Amino acid sequence: MKTSTSMTSAVTAVTLLSCALAAPAQAQGIYNTPSGHDFNPSWYIAPSINGISPDDKFGSDDQGGGLGLRVGKPLTHWLDLQLGTTYSRAHEGSSSYRQNTLGVDALFLLSRERFRPFLLAGGGAEYDKVNRPDLSSNGTSPYLNMGLGAQYSFNSQWGLQADYRHAVSFLQNNDFGFDRGHSNIVTVALLYTFDKPAAPAPIARNEAPPPPPPRAIEAPPPAPVPQRFERYTLSSTELFDFDSFVLRGSQPKLDEISSVLNRDPAIESINILGYTDRLGSDQYNQKLSQSRAEAVKSYLISKSVDARRLNAVGKGERNPVVECSDKKRADLIKCLEPNRRVEVEEIVLQRRVP
Structure with missing residues (x-):
């Protein structure tokens, strides 16, 4: 060609x-x-x-x-x-x-x-x-x-x-x-x-950082900042016997919660939620979960927490954590254990940074 x-x-x-x-x-x-x-x-x-x-x-x-x-x-x-x-x-x-x-x-x-x-x-x-x-x-x-x-x-x-x-x-x-x-x-x-490239990270220079400003002799304390107090989930197996709402003797987790609440009385409207598993009738489970929530509330009151700050609510078998299909009753009770619980809803504390 x-x-x-x-x-x-x-x-x-x-x-x-x-x-x-x-x-x-x-x-x-x-x-x-x-x-x-x-x-x-x-x-x-x-x-x-x-x-x-x-x-x-x-x-x-x-x-x-x-x-x-x-x-x-x-x-x-x-x-x-x-x-x-x-x-x-x-x-x-x-x-x-x-x-x-x-x-x-x-x-x-x-x-x-x-x-x-x-x-x-x-x-x-x-x-x-x-x-x-x-x-x-x-x-x-x-x-x-x-x-x-x-x-x-x-x-x-x-x-x-x-x-x-x-x-x-x-x-x-x-x-x-x-x-x-x-x-x-x-x-x-x-x-x-079609798309612009991502901006490159700035290149650090080999320069000494500036000296910190002189510290005031009488510096005011910093403003309070929120501190998270995460939701407490308490196993009913640790708190109660099976099918019971009577608290066992030693309750270190409830003692910790009461200590936190007593340190800051400004915290109010704490919800205590009781839950059961699906065994038993709806009416019975609702009553049992309410009684367990009331038992936790009474314990906190006994530790000098003001009752007006606490709200006990029974949730029955709602909001299950696990689903089980075991045939043997003993295995089913063991599998459903995470559903039997009491939750203290998350609250926010105020503290000053040191």
């Missing part, structure tokens, strides 16, 4: 464009550097204009042009994947040639700076259509291509890509009269990245 002067000029133009962009880019360093990456992993789109020099065996030795659209995705710091399509036409006298492609290219980038030279390789499907005085035919065939090019980033979302590729199509089931087609294609595309 003959390579014409105009196609050679186009390839030269791509090379010169790459060299022109490289000069300022080398001083810029890596441009898109999101946190944790040395590249921006966002998808991008690349509409393009194309120049094509088709195989002269198609009957058109003149150059043509067309449009294309690619979608790209950076996969690693050295690899991009681009999927896209092109439409190109060429005329020579009364003969015309049309080419449509749909394929995927792997771009092997040599840099992730503003200027990014790359090698490419890919393939896909190619549709060729020829209209000339002695032949009118069309067909779809697989193709492979290889080439080189460069990208240039204007800012975090806009850029430019120029490349040159040589494609070989493996012609099948057509009247073209040959089984290999060779095309040279030059592409110039505008790049738009």
